[in-house]
Each structure stands twice: as structure tokens, then as C-alpha cells.
Amino acid sequence: MKQTAGDLPARPADTGFFGRLADDEKVLGRLMLAPAITYIVALIGFPLLLALFYSVSNVTVGTHGWPSFVGLANFRHAIGNPTFPRALWNTLVFALVSQFFVMILATILAISLQREFRGKWVVRLMILLPWVAPISLGSIGWLWMFDSVYSVINWTGRALGIFGKDTWPIWLGQPTLAMGSVITVHVWRLLPLATVILLGGLSGIPKDIHDAAQMDGAGVLRHHFQITVPLVRPIALVALLFGTVYAFTDMIVIYVLTRGGPYETTQVLSTLAFFTGIDGGDLGGGAAIALFLFPVLAACAVLILRFARQAEVT
């Protein structure tokens, strides 16, 4: 594969404008980076500013021209809405609980998957499925499994005698169960990513380190907590931060499964922003609600930056 430079035709000393350009590392570096940065500024930076602006304006779907400035009215309105504190609380519960289970389960799974065995390829495919499949479609699969009458989970529960003959859980219709259900689906969806990231971290530890620990007589537990965990921590942090952002901002699972119901018990900020801003046409109100997610994102960004700097020092 390795191409030796000798195969290439020699280039006459190029002194033209483009020739010099193609050799000037600084200018070339900027030119190659500029299109990507322009795109990002235009379609992330600018809309982000627009979101800030909308949150203090009375813009609606029907507004033509410039909307007018309304100060913090949208935020006051958002906080005054009884659904809002509920959604804020639900967002925290949804994100933290699902992330907690994702990290624990992913650690167990990644450790189990370290061993080589036949058919690992298929096993990995099965484990990756929830992450790779479009989550809206995966959620529909769960919608069917959680069906109030034809749920396969309930049928199995009845057959095993766990649920009574005539009483069974309505997974998406009872408040606590509904939250449990959407969290389960979210864990299901994020587990593969966290697992493969952790697995990458585990297999990246040089074998010498393990051998040395074993020679020095470190027991299994000590080996795990004093050698493996500290070495995997940076990568585990990547998985955790990523999962946290996903968990705080995702609306697909809840949109497909419960639409925030029953009685707003699974309404989170992202779904509330969608229903207010797009379905309700109140763009300013929706933008204000969505912006409450911003502190979380900023915190994650700061953590990633700090972590990146640490990685550079060591």
C-alpha cells in the first residue's frame, strides 16, 4: 500500500501564484479549513444567535419582517406555565437516571466483551443495532411491545404468572410506568455507543501494564480499580459527556412513545419546546424553553475542554 515517493513524477520548480499557495502551509491550512468553518458559522453559529434573539421577541410562525422585542416575557411566560417546572424536573430525571444505567450496564457489557469468542461479529452487530437503527423506528418497535392490549411483555408476564389475568401494566399510560418505559428505551438506545467507546478504551491499555500488575501480585479487584479504571477514565468521560448531551436534548423517544403524556408526566424541555414552537406556532416561546437546555450544554462543553487540556498535559 505504501506508495514510495519515487513513483511520482518530479515537478518542475513551480513559482506561479498557485504553486506558492500550494506550498505555503499557513495559508493552505486556512484555505482548507475555511469552507467547513463558514458552513458551521452559517448554520450553527448564526441560528444559535437567532435562537437567543427569538427568545426575547414575539416571533410566531406567521410573522413577516422583524418581530418586536418583548424582553424576558417569553421566559416569564415559560416559567409561569405549570407544565414548565414539571418538564424541567422530568428532563433531569430522564437524563440522569438513563445515563446512570447506561454507564453501569455499558461497563459490565464492555468487560464481558473483552474476551475473544467465536461469533463475536454477530454479537457485536446485535448489540449495535439500537444505536445504528434510526431511533424513531426503534421506538416504534417499543411502541408495539408496550401496546396496551397486545403487548408481548404483558403476554409473557401473564403466561409466567407475574401479572394477574385481568390486571396488567399499561406501560405508556400510567405516569411512573411511562417514565420508566421511556427511560428504558433511551438506555436501550445509548447503551451500544457507551459500550463500544469503553471497549475501545479497555483494549487500548497496553498489555505490558496488565502483565506488570499481575507480576507484582495485584489481585483482581485491585487490578481493576487501581489499573484498569484510572486508565479507562478519560475515555469513559467521553462516553459519559456524550450520553449526557444526548439524554438532555433528545426528544425522539418521548415524541414517538408518549408525546409527553400521560398528563405531561413524561414531558421534557425538548418536547415542550417542539410542541410550543412548531405545533403551537409560538416560535419565541419555544426558543425560550429550548434555551433552558443551554446551561447543561455549556457545562458539558467546559468539562470536555478541561478534559482535553488535561489529556494534553499528560
Add this chain to the structure above:
Amino acid sequence: MPGERRGAITSPLSRGVNFGVIAAFVAFTAFPFFWMVITTFKHTLDLMNPANNPFLFNQLPTLAHLRMLFQETAYAKWLWNTAWVGGIVVIITLLLAVPAGYSLARLSGTSGEQLGIGIFLTYLVPPTILFIPLSRVVTFLGLTDSLWSLVVVYPSFTIPFCSWLLMGFFKVIPPDIEEAAMIDGLSRFGAFLRVVLPISVAGILTTVIFTFTLVTQEFVYALTFISSSAKFTVSVGVPTFLVRGDVYFWGSMMAACFIASFPIAILYNLFVDRFIAGFTGGAVK
């Protein structure tokens, strides 16, 4: 092999436990897809009888749901729309992210690292914050209810991520290769085009697969910008249009979900090691 280094987990008992743990996880992750396949081939009457054992075919398997899906719904069109948007977004992403990734890895000096992280962070700005302003941008551009709105907006999340991935891939190429090429008379840019790109095919292919997966998964923007059924992508069309009133066409829906999920999962699986290497390689050296 990493798993064999510790004596403790090679005993038959621990091997059994290990196997049990993996089997339980596979059951959890794969069951919904298994269930999609079973449901696809069952008669509606069989599905809608709570007394029937759902694990058995109480009536002979049927192709009726598949027939309905492809003949009476726009499903084939949605698949095509998704592939079409995915194809164009892949091209845009490669054109912008490949040079950007290389520049970050080689040409931007010490600021490259920070810039790379900065670009990566923009990937974390979620659609949930951006869909409202972007819906106005799309209206302003006159792209409401057009697949072009997705073509324009999707690179905003594929470019940051893929630049980061590609930066990771380019970093591990030994600089000697380009230096040798430059000594032999290629310009810096020429060395990138004619020496670095050909040996980065695997990394670029990973980026292609990854971009395509991101496009098929996207939901929020498509739900916001598109309103007519013929223009939906798979991820939005199925949950939106296969439910008529209160009637869920479970057989067809499950078929639709499985068909759209499985092929791309196999492709992804082929590249996942490279994906993780690039993903974490940029962050941890």
C-alpha cells in the same frame, strides 16, 4: 488477547457467567428487531387476538403487510428520499470535512488541536435548540417542504463530527510519507491529494458510512421542515404516516422499521472499530 491475560476469567464457571451476561444483553438490544420480523409476517387477525401466543404463528405467515407497505404507502419513496438526501449530504460533507480534517491534523500548528475541539463542540449543539431558528432560515431560503432544506441543514451536524473523525485518521499517518513526496517535488497540497488521500480510503469510507447513518437517523429537522407525505424521509414518514387516525398498521410498520434499519446496521458494524479509533483518537493520544 486481552481477555486471556487474567487467570481468573478463564475458568469454566466465569466463562459461563460471561456467556450468560452477553446473552442477556443481546436479548435486550436485539429483541425489538426480532419482534419486528415476527410481526411483519403475521396476519392482522393473529396479531390482534390477545389470547394467541404471540411467539407462535397461529395462522400461516403472510406477505400482506409487505405488499401493503410497498404498494399502498409512499414507503419506497421515503427510502429513495433518504438515499437521495444521504448521497448529496455525503458529497458535501466529504468536500468540506476532508480538507478541514487534514488542515486540523497537519497544517494548523498548535492551534489545530483547540480549533478541532471547538469544531467538535459545535456538534453538541442539539437540533432541539436550533430547529426553531432554522425553520425560519429554511422559510427565508424558500425551501419549506422541500428535500433541499435537509440537504442544506444536515451538513451542519455531519461536518463538525466528520472533521473531527478525519483529523483523528490523518494524525496517525506518519508525516514522513508526505515529506518524502515533497522532497520528490510535490507541493504540500499535491502531497495531500496524491499521497495522503489514496492511503486514507478506509478512513474516508468510515466517514461516508457514518454520515449516511446520521442522515437516516435524523428526525427533528425532517419533522419540522417537511410537511407533505411524498417528501418525507424514512425516519419521519413511518411514525407519521403509517398511523391513520387511531389505526396502527403494526405489520407494515414493523416491516418498515426493520427494512430501514438492518442493512445499514451491517455496514456500520464493518466499520465500527475504525469509527471508535477516530472518535477517541482525536481526543486521547
